[in-house]
Amino acid sequence: MSHLPAVTWVEPYAKAHEAAWDALVAASDNGPFLFQQSFLTYHQDRFQDQSWLVWQGQELRAVFVAATAHTTTAPDVLIAHPGLAYGGLVTVAQPKYTEVAAWLELLRAAWQAAGFRQLILKPVPRVFCRQPSEGLLFWLHQQGARLTGRELNSVINLTRPFRIGTWRRGNLRKARRHGVVVAATAADSEYAAFWDILTQNLLQVHGRRPVHTLAEICRLRDQNPDHIELWVARIGVEVVAGVVVFQDTHQGFVHTQYIAGNPFGKQTGAVDAVLAHLLEVKSAHFQRFSFGISTVHGEVNQGLLNQKEGFGATAETTDTYTLELQ
Incomplete structure (x- = not known):
């Protein structure tokens, strides 16, 4: 046959x-x-x-x-x-x-x-x-495709030891002194509180809003509960900072989709407290941690990059190619 x-x-x-x-x-x-x-x-x-x-x-x-x-x-x-x-x-x-x-x-x-x-x-x-x-x-x-874009991501290999830098460790001590508490949350009210912080940050710094609306991110969270989480930093009952992570156990990664803090959260080291906590708890189940890009059209945001490298991240590029079809 x-x-x-x-x-x-x-x-x-x-x-x-x-x-x-x-x-x-x-x-x-x-x-x-x-x-x-x-x-x-x-x-x-x-x-x-x-x-x-x-x-x-x-x-x-x-x-x-x-x-x-x-x-x-x-x-x-x-x-x-x-x-x-x-x-x-x-x-x-x-x-x-x-x-x-x-x-x-x-x-x-x-x-x-x-x-x-x-x-x-x-x-x-x-x-x-x-x-x-x-x-x-x-x-x-x-x-004959052309490389038409290259951005800079920051990545940590969670299967190997990494060292948090002096400046970041100082922020973590500051967060402890101010009683910052970090926890995951699925409460719509805390998503709303964080989205207000995130939106204000993006409008002030970049003149734009988050890619996802609050309604969209909540719907995506409900449809993908194992893949989308919000971790917040609270001082008392107030949400002062947070990080939305996209994660995939099969592919082995955690990615910080959104990072933001209000003025008090930044002053008290709350953003760094959330990131440090995530690196600790996620290393048990994931192999790689992606902070996201620190560039806009190839131009480096040095302050943003410094923060990520302060947690031990190294550089990895994300590229765009253009191929003529006709």
């Missing part, structure tokens, strides 16, 4: 594929929980999904996370992903490079047939991958 290899083919994502999509992401080498459909669809009012599936016969081998913004002036530019910090190819069972390259060629042909002239891709950074693989990056290089 002949055993011919199953035909490989690609198709756009549709709602009927949700269970297969989520199962692949949950088992994947590099697909964080943000790629689950329960998370991806929270902002479907702003983005048109343009994700794709890679099949080998009836087996789903990979997915490609991408979209276009409803308000875009360039609907023929495919972005992976405009509503997230990254996107692109998600694989399972560590495929060979020849397989990855063949899948990407099929996807490129499909994108061209769909009328896309350009791909802007922000690959999943290594810190968020259980099993990093750079086959996609090599394929992009081979196809």
